[in-house]
Amino acid sequence: MVDSTQNINSGLKSIEERFFKSAISVDCVIFGFDGKDLKVLLIRSHTAEFKGQWSLVGDLLTPDEDMDSAAYRILSQRTGLDDIYLEQVHAFGRVERHPLGRVVTVAYYSLININDYNAETEAAYENSATWHSVKEVGKLAFDHNEILAASLEHLKANLASRPIGINLLPEKFTLTELQSLYEAILDKELDKRNFRKKILSIGMLKDLDELQKDVAHRPAKLYSFNREGYDTLLKSAF
Amino acid sequence: MVDSTQNINSGLKSIEERFFKSAISVDCVIFGFDGKDLKVLLIRSHTAEFKGQWSLVGDLLTPDEDMDSAAYRILSQRTGLDDIYLEQVHAFGRVERHPLGRVVTVAYYSLININDYNAETEAAYENSATWHSVKEVGKLAFDHNEILAASLEHLKANLASRPIGINLLPEKFTLTELQSLYEAILDKELDKRNFRKKILSIGMLKDLDELQKDVAHRPAKLYSFNREGYDTLLKSAF
DNA sequence: ACAAAAGTGTTAGTGCTACACCCATGT
DNA sequence: ACATGGGTGTAGCACTAACACTTTTGT
Numbered sequence: 001m002v003d004s005t006q007n008i009n010s011g012l013k014s015i016e017e018r019f020f021k022s023a024i025s026v027d028c029v030i031f032g033f034d035g036k037d038l039k040v041l042l043i044r045s046h047t048a049e050f051k052g053q054w055s056l057v058g059d060l061l062t063p064d065e066d067m068d069s070a071a072y073r074i075l076s077q078r079t080g081l082d083d084i085y086l087e088q089v090h091a092f093g094r095v096e097r098h099p100l101g102r103v104v105t106v107a108y109y110s111l112i113n114i115n116d117y118n119a120e121t122e123a124a125y126e127n128s129a130t131w132h133s134v135k136e137v138g139k140l141a142f143d144h145n146e147i148l149a150a151s152l153e154h155l156k157a158n159l160a161s162r163p164i165g166i167n168l169l170p171e172k173f174t175l176t177e178l179q180s181l182y183e184a185i186l187d188k189e190l191d192k193r194n195f196r197k198k199i200l201s202i203g204m205l206k207d208l209d210e211l212q213k214d215v216a217h218r219p220a221k222l223y224s225f226n227r228e229g230y231d232t233l234l235k236s237a238f
Numbered sequence: 239m240v241d242s243t244q245n246i247n248s249g250l251k252s253i254e255e256r257f258f259k260s261a262i263s264v265d266c267v268i269f270g271f272d273g274k275d276l277k278v279l280l281i282r283s284h285t286a287e288f289k290g291q292w293s294l295v296g297d298l299l300t301p302d303e304d305m306d307s308a309a310y311r312i313l314s315q316r317t318g319l320d321d322i323y324l325e326q327v328h329a330f331g332r333v334e335r336h337p338l339g340r341v342v343t344v345a346y347y348s349l350i351n352i353n354d355y356n357a358e359t360e361a362a363y364e365n366s367a368t369w370h371s372v373k374e375v376g377k378l379a380f381d382h383n384e385i386l387a388a389s390l391e392h393l394k395a396n397l398a399s400r401p402i403g404i405n406l407l408p409e410k411f412t413l414t415e416l417q418s419l420y421e422a423i424l425d426k427e428l429d430k431r432n433f434r435k436k437i438l439s440i441g442m443l444k445d446l447d448e449l450q451k452d453v454a455h456r457p458a459k460l461y462s463f464n465r466e467g468y469d470t471l472l473k474s475a476f
Numbered sequence: 477a478c479a480a481a482a483g484t485g486t487t488a489g490t491g492c493t494a495c496a497c498c499c500a501t502g503t
Numbered sequence: 504a505c506a507t508g509g510g511t512g513t514a515g516c517a518c519t520a521a522c523a524c525t526t527t528t529g530t
Contacts, residue, residue: 067331091329093305218527455507456500
């Protein structure tokens with residue numbers, strides 16, 4: 001019943017060299033929100049098999065960096081942003097997923113304020129990233145459609161339990177903007193009154209006693225996230 | 239703002255050899271339930287740094303196998319069981335997590351019926367696995383305490399949405415047994431009446447119209463899981 | 477005055493929690 | 504007869520879903 005062969009955890013003094021032949025990459029699914037659609041940051045792939053197709057932003061793990069650090073590095077190199085929300089989603093390890101060799105990839109998703117990375121002004125650069133509506137990405141390079149789908153699921157699942165908006169929206173925002181974000185992520189319409197009741201009852205928003213200006217309709221109140229209030233909230237909620 | 243360096247997704251014709259120097263392992267967190275405690279299957283580590291400490295059941299990914307397949311292989315080699323519930327939990331990639339080289343590990347958790355792998359009869363073999371109460375595992379080898387903790391969290395989170403009991407309990411079981419399992423996983427007591435109401439209302443259990451025998455008290459009704467009922471349930475629940 | 481979006485309460489139904497006693501069996 | 508665990512219902516409360524009209528501003 002039991003295979004008692006030595007294995008990596010049980011009994012090795014050293015590991016055969018043939019096992020140290022894989023590469024590990026990190027792919028970042030960087031989400032943004034333009035007020036209407038949920039967007040993802042993509043670059044053009046030049047890998048022969050996927051020439052011209054869009055792909056996620058990723059890179060290889062260097063021998064001396066922690067995997068989580070690599071994810072932050074990639075994000076920072078691509079967007080110039082530090083101190084960003086980032087969470088591991090899943091590892092993908094099919095043998096033939098990468099045409100250039102055995103590459104296992106670990107996907108992370110992150111949320112950034114779309115104004116902090118303006119794809120338009122950067123678009124002139126070769127290899128620069130551009131925003132794509134998640135509902136309209138076509139066939140991506142590698143297994144990136146699968147990775148994107150898994151990340152979206154992850155994001156949806158986290159929406160209820162985390163202050164997702166903190167990262168995707170500007171500092172000050174209206175409740176309608178926040179609701180639009182939730183609707184874009186969940187891909188369904190929400191009831192305005194119920195949404196407001198619930199989101200305000202959680203206590204993670206701060207009413208700034210400030211109104212929108214220069215809008216052609218009744219100006220909305222502005223809110224911001226209330227980090228402290230939220231942190232204490234997390235602790236109380238076991 | 240943007241680093242336009244070529245990277246793995248954007249522009250490579252080949253990947254430098256220095257990146258293909260990592261090993262990838264799969265660690266399986268195999269849970270069982272003895273009617274009272276939640277258990278995990280562990281083996282003795284012989285790796286010098288962790289000599290004698292307990293560790294999870296893991297192995298290296300071979301160059302020609304998919305990562306998910308490796309997890310099933312490990313499980314099968316260790317327990318003789320196929321067709322087991324298995325789910326990826328998280329990838330762990332700190333540089334110094336393995337003393338013998340750069341090894342990124344991907345954790346999977348699985349649930350088996352403890353009677354299908356009797357650690358007692360196997361314990362005579364060197365390197366055979368034995369059951370440990372999850373509340374009483376001490377310091378494990380490598381970063382395995384961290385991996386175990388993450389897997390337990392995962393299991394708790396999945397408890398509400400999946401028929402976890404299907405794998406951990408024998409074919410026929412009583413509601414009290416099922417409740418004990420939930421209590422062991424969540425590590426808290428549940429109300430008997432509320433538990434029964436809820437679990438029966440979900441419709442994933444089949445009343446077998448059969449009673450326990452030879453118990454020194456009123457015999458309990460036996461139930462089994464209702465796979466079809468559950469599968470249709472999953473589909474309807476978006 | 478009109479257009480456009482902001483803001484606001486109530487009701488009905490559903491689900492969760494807390495709680496205590498009688499029942500069937502073996503010894 | 505006693506010990507052991509099996510089995511059952513109800514009431515209060517919290518949360519969710521559905522639903523329509525008035526307010527404020529700019530043009």
